[in-house]
Amino acid sequence: MTAGLRLDAPRSGWAIAADVVVVGSGVAGLTAALRCAASGRKTVIVTKARLDAGSTRWAQGGIAAALGEGDTPGQHLDDTLVAGAGLCDEEAVRTLVTEGPDAVRRLIAAGARFDTSAETGRIALTREGGHHRRRIAHAGGDATGAEISRALVAAVRDAGIETVENALVLDLLKDAGGHAAGVSLHVMGEGRHDGVGAVHAPAVVLATGGMGQVFSATTNPSVSTGDGVALALRAGAEVSDLEFVQFHPTVLYLGPGSEGQQPLVSEAVRGEGAHLVDADGERFMVGQHELAELAPRDIVAKGIMRRMRERGADCMYLDARHFGARMWQERFPTILAACRAHGIDPVTEPVPVAPAAHYASGGVRTDLAGRTTVPGLYACGEVACTGVHGANRLASNSLLEGLVFAERIAADIARTPVRTPAPADPGDLAGTRTVPLPPAEARYAIQRTMTAGAGVLRSAESLARAVEELAALAPDETGKPAEPGVETWEAANLHLVAGVLVAAALRRTETRGCHWREDHPERDDDSWRRHLVVALRPTAGGSELAVGTTDSTAFPPVTGGGTP
8 A cells, every 4th residue: 555644534434336436516527427437437426515516506607618600719729828828738728629619519418508599599608808709608697507517417317326425525545556546535414324434446536626715705615625636635646836826806795804605796797798997987997908807817806906905995896787687687697686685786786896716727737638646546627737727717718627628537537447456444554644633713714814815915925924824723743633523624625725825826936817926026937937836745744845847838747647
C-alpha cells in the first residue's frame, strides 16, 4: 500500500465493489456515470446530498455552444481565449468548442428540453458576458441547470445505476502500486448504508463541484466545501489555478454581514438588455469596455467594485424595469421569485447587486482525457482544472466543460482493461498519516479570513494576514484534536483548499483575469503567463505545500496518471 495523508475517521463498516465510482451528481458526474454504465462498467454514484441536488441545478443562464446560424467553434474559441486573459490551454479550449455542439445534442437526445423560438421552433439562444454571438441555450427561462439535472437524473434512474446519497467522500483508497482503488465515505443518516464505509473501484471520477463555501458570501450551496480538491491533494494529486476564483458580478445584495449562499442574478439578464447603474442611475460600465455590461465577468466585477469604492457604497444596481412584467415572468421566473422573496420587485425598481464568490476556474489538474497525476483518479466539472478557463471562465462554459470532459473520461475508462486491485481501509495502511481535524466552528473563521484577505481585492498585506490567520486555525497536533464528524471533516477540507488558494494568490504578483492584486495592478505576461501547480507533500512533522510553475500556458503531460 502507498503511504499518504488521510482524514481522521473510523474504519469502514461496509463496502461496495464496482468498476467505477463517480463522486458527484451534477452534469459532469451524471454524464460520466451514464456513459460508463453504457459501456458495461459497473458504476456507483456517490453524492453528498440527494441525487438531484448537485450544483448543476443552481445554474441559471445556460450552456454555451456554437449552435446558432453563422456561429462557429472558432468564434467560440476566440471568445473563450479572450475571457481567459492569456492563460487558457488552447488545445483544451479547442476540444471543448469543437465537441461541444454534438455533446449538447446528445444531452437533448437524453431528454433535456431547451427553450425554443416561437417563430422558428429552433433552440432559443441568448448572449452573456464575453460572447460576441448568441450561443447560450437555456431552459425554463432561467432554470437551465434544473432542467439538465432533471433529465440526467431520470436517465440515471432508468439505467438502474446504484447510488449512495447523503454521503460525504473522505479519502482516496489506493492499491499496492499507488493506483486508485476506490474511496472511503461517510453516509449521513440511516439506511442501507450508514456511517463510514467504502466503495472499492479501480477507476474513481471526482465530480464534486466547487469550493465557494471557503468564502462568507457565495452563490454555491452549503455542500460546496472543496471536498474533491482536498481529497485529491491528500492523495498526492496536483492542483492548479486555484487563485482564479470567479466572483459573479451580479449577486443579489442582502445587506451588510449577509453570509452563506446568496441568490444569483444571471448574466443572461444583462444579455437581454439590463443595465448596471449606480445610485444616481448612471451606467458606469459604458466606456470601460466595448461590451459595457456584457464584458467578461472579471472586468464587470472590477467595474462594480471600483464604483462602490468611489461612492462609498455597499452595492450597485441592475436596472431592468424596461423589461416589463411579462418578460420577467416568462424569461426570468426564478430570479423574479428570489428578488420578491427578499422584498425587491425588479419590475418596478432596480435590483441591488454586489460580487460574490461563484466559480473556481482552477482545481485538480487533468489532461484532455480527465486523468489526474494519480493513476486511476479522474476529475471533471468544477473540481477539475483542464486549462479551458484560464484566468477567468467565459460565461456558461462550465456546464459544457462538465459535459464534454465527462464523456471523454468515460471513453478513456471504456477502452481500458478492468483492473482487480486489492483495496483496504485507509486505517490499515502502514505509514499513512492521519490529518488532525479543526473544530467545526473553524469553518466560519476560515470564511471570514478568506473574504477579508483573498476576496475580489487582494494585496501582499491582505494575503499575508490570511496566511497568519489560517495558520492560527490549524489543529494543534500536540493538543487534543476535534472529534471526527461531518462538520470537522468539512472544516479540514476548507482549511486545506484555503491554504492552497492563498499560497497561489500570494505567489502570483500580477493582476490577471479574476485575480486582482491591488499592489500589482498590471498584467505581467513575461513573468506570469504560466500556471501555478501545487501539491501537498508529507513531511516528518506533518505536510507542506509544494508550489511550482509551468513553462507556458500549456500544462505539462500528466505523468503517471490514467489507468495503465
